[in-house]
Amino acid sequence: MSEQKCIMVVGAHAADAEIMAGAAVLKHVEAGWRAVLVHLTLGEKGHPRMPPEEYAKVKREEAHAAARALGAECVILPYLDGELPVSEEVQWAIADLIRQYRPTVLITHWKGSIHRDHRNTNLNVMESLFFARLGTFKRAHPAHGPTKVYYAENWEDPIEFKPEIYLDVTDVFDRYLEAIRCYALFRGEVVSFPYEQWYRGASELRGAEAGVPRAVALMLPEGLRRRSVNLLDELSW
Numbered sequence: 001m002s003e004q005k006c007i008m009v010v011g012a013h014a015a016d017a018e019i020m021a022g023a024a025v026l027k028h029v030e031a032g033w034r035a036v037l038v039h040l041t042l043g044e045k046g047h048p049r050m051p052p053e054e055y056a057k058v059k060r061e062e063a064h065a066a067a068r069a070l071g072a073e074c075v076i077l078p079y080l081d082g083e084l085p086v087s088e089e090v091q092w093a094i095a096d097l098i099r100q101y102r103p104t105v106l107i108t109h110w111k112g113s114i115h116r117d118h119r120n121t122n123l124n125v126m127e128s129l130f131f132a133r134l135g136t137f138k139r140a141h142p143a144h145g146p147t148k149v150y151y152a153e154n155w156e157d158p159i160e161f162k163p164e165i166y167l168d169v170t171d172v173f174d175r176y177l178e179a180i181r182c183y184a185l186f187r188g189e190v191v192s193f194p195y196e197q198w199y200r201g202a203s204e205l206r207g208a209e210a211g212v213p214r215a216v217a218l219m220l221p222e223g224l225r226r227r228s229v230n231l232l233d234e235l236s237w
C-alpha cells in the first residue's frame with residue numbers, strides 16, 4: 001500500500017489556515033489525503049472585549065472543532081499574537097513538523113500582507129523549507145521537502161497577490177463554510193469585517209475566472225514558478 005499523501009497548511013493565527021485553505025483541504029481529504037493545519041499563534045489578541053488569556057482558550061477550542069469538521073489534524077505552536085518573530089527557532093519548529101508529517105503540498109500566506117504576523121509567517125515558512133530539506137541537518141525525523149508550495153488567497157494578504165492556479169471547490173464549499181463557522185471571528189461576532197461575504201465573493205470571482213461556480217486561487221512561489229507551471233497534473237492533485 002502506498003504511503004498516504006499529506007497536505008499541510010501553515011497560518012499565522014488560528015482561523016487563517018482554515019479560512020484561506022479549508023476548501024482546498026476538504027478536496028484533498030475527500031481524495032484520501034491526510035491534512036494538517038499548523039497555527040503559529042492563536043490570534044488571541046484579536047478580540048476587542050475579551051482579554052487575550054480568555055480568548056486564547058476560546059480560539060484553541062475553535063481550532064480543534066474546525067479541524068475536526070475539515071477532517072484535519074491541528075498543531076498549535078506557542079508563539080504570541082502580534083509578536084511572531086522571524087527566527088531560526090520558529091523556522092526549525094516548522095521544519096520539524098514538515099519532516100514529521102512529510103506533506104506533498106504545503107500552503108501558507110503570501111508575503112504581501114497588511115499584517116506583520118502574516119508576513120513573518122511567509123518568511124519563516126519559506127526559510128524552514130531549507131532546514132526541512134537538507135539531510136545533513138540531523139533531527140528527530142529524516143529530511144523532507146514538499147513537492148508543491150503555494151500561497152493562498154487571504155483578505156489581509158492582497159498586495160500583489162496573483163491568482164495562478166485554480167482549484168474547483170464548488171462541491172465542498174458548503175462544508176467549508178460550516179467548518180469555519182466554528183470560529184466566532186468568521187461568524188462576525190468578534191470584529192465587523194464581513195468574512196463570509198468576502199470569501200463567498202472571492203470564491204465566485206475565482207470561479208468565474210476558472211469557468212466553474214466556485215474556486216479558490218493559489219499563487220506560486222517565485223523560484224518554483226517555472227517548474228510548477230509545467231506540471232501537467234497541476235489541476236488534478
Ligand SMILES: [Zn+2]
Nearest residue numbers: 012013016115
Ligand atoms: Zn491572521
